[in-house]
Amino acid sequence: MSETVREKKLYGLTAEFDSPEALIVAAEKIRDAGYRDIDAFTPFPVHGLTEAMGVKRSWLGWLVLLGGVLGGSGGLYLQYWINVIEFPVNIGGRPFFSWPAFVPVIFECTVLGAALFAVFGMFGLNGLPRPHHPIFDAEGFERASDDRFFIAIEAGDPCFDFEETRRFMNGLQAMAVTEVYSDDV
Amino acid sequence: MSEHENIKPVDDLGPLIGPDYTYSSVGDKVSSIALGGRHPLPWFVVLGFAGLLVGLLFFSITFLIAKGVGLWGINIPVGWGLAIINFVWWIGIGHAGTLISAILFLFKQDWRTSINRFAEAMTLFAVACAGMFPLLHLGRPWLFYWIMPYPNTMKMWPQFRSPLVWDVFAISTYALVSLMFWYTGLVPDLASMRDKATRKVQKIAYGIFAMGWRGSARHWHRYEIAYLLLAGLSTPLVLSVHSIVSLDFAVSVLPGWHATIFPPYFVAGAIFSGFGMVCTLMIPIRKLYGLEDIITTRHLNTMAKIMLATGLMVVYGYSMEAFFAFYSGNGFERFMMHNRMTGPYGFFYWMLIFCNGLSIQLLWFRKVRTTPLMLWILSIVVNIGMWLERFVIVVTSLHRDFLPSSWDIYVPTFWDWALYVGTIGFFLFNIVIFVRWLPIISIFEVKELIHKNKHARRSHE
Structure with a gap:
């Protein structure tokens, strides 16, 4: 397995939570730590999440x-x-x-x-339809449409450092922190 | 704290959703209807019955196209007949779906969440049935595209001062916007079904239609903006559609049609009949699939109250029509009303008053509103009543107009009825297929509701 994993590229690190509240707390910490290439994945729209992540309001309304x-x-x-x-x-x-x-x-x-x-x-x-996205290679991601709340820091982020980011995410009190490798990055 | 006690429900109807539901269990419950594959016997019975009627529909359309509209009972002076009656009836039924999905969304009515998906689907299928009638009524339906403005060698253009052309634009916009609204609402749930599906075929099928939805926070952000705007756009749209349908009548100079009350009276009637149809379909489905704790008695109670309110508006419309006819002092108007009540179609008028005016008074009783069987029977009575209303409006005004020498009696033929019953089959067939393949309750919105309830409980404690 490790053979094939190494051929794939690192997409980023994800942390998994079981409640929207915990996700928002984590998103604020990640934003305050200076990460920008972040995304969260939730089974339903969570209010206050984009603000916590520091995402600007979309201009879709003008369109x-x-x-x-x-x-x-x-x-x-x-x-x-x-x-x-x-x-x-x-x-x-x-x-x-x-x-x-x-x-x-x-x-x-x-x-x-x-x-x-x-x-x-x-x-x-939203860039849809897009049949595949690297985040689908995350372990247990099928529950992101069920009852789990994920947040990911992408490897392309300027602040991303594999060891340090990993240590940082382990401190977020997540249920699990996993590396996501994909051939789709 | 005391504030929260004040907003606590004072009745015993229980919460909008069973208290034991979690994010995961509500998703499992709803998706298992489509993914589980086991369906109750009545599902097959309705499928078979509706399938036969779809056969009848195709047969009567084929025969109609081969022979022409002379198959129907229409003739001058009654040139509209069942085709237009059914068209208005079906369009009206669709309106409850848009009311539930858009207007109640803008008013932040949480109870809409469990029924909006189903009601929107009902809207789509009802509009599809409605659309068939004017097209077939054209006589040469294969030339239907002549009603659209397009450059052609005949140098022929639609007359934009005619409500019939407004109708073309209103109905086609309504059909398209309803479809987009429904599909947009479905995408996150299709993604959920894709992730839950165990069979490869299901995964691929749901996956294609979910378009790779991954629940990204940025996506949800735009999604919510789009959904809110669609709701805001659909709200005036649905009011405009039935207003324009009513202008098909009101812009003419015929006694009984030429009335300014028509647009609001038609819109109220549309919502009334639509809620009737929602109840007719939802009550058996919630029972068959054990959804009583998602579509609760509280939902039925609220829908019944809306039926009562809109029904009373319709009754107000009937009384005003009668009053205007009397108060106008116009002999033709007075004759029309007299003829409508006591003429050859008088029986239908009083049946309509019974169905839409008297029977709904039962809804003042809580016992009736919260007993599914009684509400179900009443909702069927309302469906019949609203059909009779359109029959009375179309036929009694046309069959005896200004000139007695041109009076005539209209009797629908077998082919009129066959087409009508055929569309009912087509409608049911679509509903049955929808229940089989798609999530009939909006999973992600119910999860949101559970989340909201958790919050409310926590701040209450």
Whole structure:
């Protein structure tokens, strides 16, 4: 086994906890120790975790706003172009650009644009779909979607030093600290 | 401390989730329905029954396309008939799913957590059934794409001042957004199923659809933003969809349709019928799969209260329709109302008042709200009542309009009913397949709820 492990590269070190509270305490310690390339893995969203890890708030919301604006203005332009430019129909002298009648379609297009940007933007920024990730090679990681809470310090972190980081993580009162090797790093 | 005592439930309905559940056991319980492979006998019975009806659906669609809509009972003056009645009925049923998943999410109603996945699935399948009707009603459904704006050699464009075109945009947006909302909610649970699955086929199948979800904190962070925004977007969307459906009627000048009360009255009716359908489906499923401690009596009680509230709004709508007809002083309006109550379709009107107006008064009684069997029977009555409502609105207004020489009686034919019953089979078939393969309860959200309860308990102590 050790033969194959050495061919793989070190992804990082993980610590495993059995409660979100313990994970947050550990995340704060890791952040305060100066590590930046860290990630936590939990079965459900844990509030206060990204703050504890020092992760900045995502700009996804602005992307969704952009989607809504594009969708809505696209919906308006579509109707304007069709009913005013391409195929104007004079019905009793009423204006071609009868915008109040265009509101429902503008609204629907706004919602559709924003929703598409929200979903594809979220998965896109998350880098998904990605069938495999080195963290899947961590021992016992299948429980990260069940009832275990993992935090990982990646080997690429500038502060990462195998021995020292390992000693540091052993002091986090984790249930287990393991090395993760993967051929996917 | 005293603050916490104040918010403690004062009734004996118990907590929203069984107190013994842990993160792991709730995941095992829900995923075992799909992964365990053993299903109760009623599952097979419903599968077989629904399968037969799907056969009937395909047969009646094929026959319809071969012969044309003359197979149905529709003719002038009643040109809409069962197709549009069923369309509105199915779309309305879908609305409860979006209400539960989006509106109750924004209001931070914890009880939605156990039922939102299922209700969203119900929405999708109901919208799929609804969508068939206007398409088949086109007469030449293979030319359905003519209703979309696209450059063509005929130089033909949709009329954007027509509610029927708004409807196309509303329904297709609604279907797409509901699908995305549902799938986004499913991804973390699919990852959980992937990790729990023991058979290779299951691992690969769930793995593909989980898209490599790994529960990263950064991912969850964006996920929560996206989910909140989707909920915020779906909330006005669901209100707009049934409002636009109601404008299909209200924008016309027909007595009984041309009423400003239509949009809110249709939305309330949609949510009413949707909760009826949620109860019709959830009560047997929780029993069959032993989920009584996840979908508790407290959930049933709350859903029943929402049914009662929206039902009363609908009753208000009926009384206002009658009052407007009288108060308008318009002879055609008054005739329409008189004809609706005492004309050839009067029986259906009073059946509708019985189903949607009288029977739901039982929901004032706690005993009825918390007894699954009674609530289940009542929910079926509500489903029938809401179907009758659409029948009464569509048929009684159309069949006797301004000119007595053009009056006629509409009687649905066998093929009208076959298509309707076929879509019910299609709906049930989808539900049965969904229960078989996917987590019917949102695992990660229930885990979050358990976490929250732990916190509340700890601060209480």
